[in-house]
Amino acid sequence: MADIALQAGICILKHYEKPDTAQKDDGSPVTQADVEAEALIEKALAALLPGVPIAAEEACSAGRLPQVDGAFLLVDPLDGTKDFIARNGQFTVNIALVEAREPVLGVIFAPALGKIWLGANKAVAADVLAGAKLTQARHRRDIKARQQPAEGLVAMASRSHMNAETERLLSALPIAERRPVGSSIKFCQIAEGLADVYVRAGRTMEWDTAAGHAILRAAGGDVRQPDGAPFLYGKRDAKFANGDFIAAGDTSLWD
Known part of the structure; x- marks a missing residue:
């Protein structure tokens, strides 16, 4: 593949x-x-x-x-x-x-x-x-995702899709730095331990996230709904559209 x-x-x-x-x-x-x-x-x-x-x-x-x-x-x-x-x-x-x-x-x-x-x-x-x-x-x-740094999280930020709900979700986290990065490279940076979270509210599609989700999970992190519920695929009735999510290298984020 x-x-x-x-x-x-x-x-x-x-x-x-x-x-x-x-x-x-x-x-x-x-x-x-x-x-x-x-x-x-x-x-x-x-x-x-x-x-x-x-x-x-x-x-x-x-x-x-x-x-x-x-x-x-x-x-x-x-x-x-x-x-x-x-x-x-x-x-x-x-x-x-x-x-x-x-x-x-x-x-x-x-x-x-x-x-x-x-x-x-x-x-x-x-x-x-x-x-x-x-x-x-x-x-x-x-590659391996890292644990949450004591000095705060490095957040991957979309170059073109920031909105008020994403800002609200980010405000609930101890963010020390934001880095604008394009495409699914955001998931990969977290999987490599170079960043900690990627928060996204609003419409994305399953093909936008699934590969990055698999890589991040294999590196020890995960992608979940903001409340920690599983982030699942195969939503054909929704034309494969996603809901809000947080990608994190350290799954204790949801504890």
Whole structure:
């Protein structure tokens, strides 16, 4: 699955210098890179895991919602499209496997940064270029989330989705520093022990969070609803939309 994300990076980077941008019905941007990368990923996943339903962002946005009664895959071919258009490097390919409504495997690849994160039984980070194989990755290392620092939490903040409810949730936590970061890299920074929390109120989609959730959980953290209730997947009736959540490296946050 990691090699599929690495191949999708080629589709994305060939459009990086001059993105072709359109607008979806919900007002969010979409590029030719999104479309081509999703087609490649869907075809490769269908060959790798035949019969496993795939909920992919652009297909679902077009109304093609799969039935997901058992295990299924969530795909965001280009998470952080605004960051891609802004050419700041902070965009990712996200692929996750969900079983029993929980993410059990996650892959996040940042093509412009040459970094990949994986989560299943353990969490791993490595440096690798788009189009390479995972076996060619350098500086491969196990990663672990950290305990809450006594001096306060480092919060990952969305570059473009801050709102009053997110501010309210953040105000209840001992935040010492905020760092604006794009896409699912926020989850990965927490999984690496470089930050502590990512708080988000408002609409996100399951393909935005599942891969990061799997990686963070494998690193010892978790993603939960603000009250500590499980954050579950497979909400087809809601078109795979999420509710509010907190991603934390130290699960004692909810104690």
